[in-house]
Amino acid sequence: MNLKLLFLWFQRGLAIVGLAAIIAFVGQNLFNEFSSVSTSSVVGYGGDLQEAVMFDSVASSEEKSFRAPSPERYLYDEAIAAEVDQKIIKTGSLDLVVDHADERLTAVETLAQEKGGYVQTSTIQEHEDGTLTGYVTIRVPTDVFNATMEELKGLAIVVERETTSAEDVTEQYINLAARLKNAKAQESRYVEILDVAKTVEEILQIESALGNIRGYIESLQGQIQYLDSLTGFSTITISLSEEPVITVGGKEFRPGTTVKEAVQAVVAIGQTLVVAVIWVLIVGIGIGVPLAFIIWLGWKGVTRLRKR
Structure with missing residues (x-):
């Protein structure tokens, strides 16, 4: 009798434990489903919310790179390059x-x-x-x-x-313009995400990301305007x-200028003499040699006629 009663209570205990496990399993699934539904509108944008949170540090590092950017980090946009004239700082x-x-x-x-x-x-x-x-x-x-x-x-x-x-900054200008174009596209995506955000936490995160990227856009625009000023x-x-x-006898005398003018005059005279020598040599050889040859031929002809 005691064994039967003990066995009965044991069966009831197992039933209670099984029921509790079923209730816990169902509750966990409902909780996960609810969480998935509440965040699906943000996750559906491919993780842009997480990217927005991380954007501040990325933008800051890129902004610091303006003065000494690494060549491999330059962005190039063919459409922008076709519209941008050569930018040279003189x-x-x-x-x-x-x-x-x-x-x-x-x-x-x-x-x-x-x-x-x-x-x-x-x-x-x-x-x-x-x-x-x-x-x-x-x-x-x-x-x-x-x-x-x-x-x-x-x-x-x-x-x-x-x-x-003269410093050519065309490549740097195109890089900044390409980054500005990408940043504005990112800003538009964040505005779209903000429209479908549901919770206060999501709204605050996206607004923070928008503030960061808009600050980055202003920084890029300022750098572009600065380059425009330097090149324009x-x-x-x-x-x-x-x-x-x-002052000698009421007249001004500038010894330094007089010495420099005298040196310039000596240089000018020297240049004139060198030019004259070059002319004499080139013209003398160009005309003198053929003329001497002609005279020699004439002299030889006259000598032969006299011998006959």
Whole structure:
């Protein structure tokens, strides 16, 4: 009797455990199904939400790479490349010796405005010997860069130093434009995802991603505008210096300029003499040799006639 009762209670216990296991299994499946339904609208976009969360770090690293990008990381878009003209940054500098630095400084500023440019910086200072030194940086449209350099040299007594440089940034410009195009496409996708987001957490994540990518877009646009400024306007730096002036008998005497003019005159005379020697040699050989040959033939003919 006791064994039968014990066996009966054992059967009931197994039934209760089995029922509990069935209830737990069904509950787990319902929970998983509910979670799947609640997130399907976001997951259906191929994981863009996770990508949006990670975008901040990616955008920051790409933004830092603007100054020294790795060539293998450059993006290239044929459509953009076909529309973009060659982008070249031109810069120049001149060290000029002038008669009056203050007047020439004003002339440089006027020239910059006439060329459609502007003065970026301008300073002038007086030394103990009474001479003036001026420094001015101007920016002029790139298409008048060479003409402006020539006109600036015309303001000087002597051009002590002239330097120019040109940097091609076309590839870098196309890279930035391609990244901007991709970033705007990404922004559009995030806006679409935001429209179907259901929970507060999803909305906050997508809005955060939108803020990050919009900041990245603004950064790219700023870099493109900066390159447009550098390539659209060339920078020229001019140094203006005066020579010490000695007044003798009421007249100004500039020894430095006189010495330089004398050296230039010696060089010019030397060049003239070298040119004259080259002309004499080439013309003398070209005409003298044939003429001497003709005279020799004539002399030989006359000699033979006399012998007969």
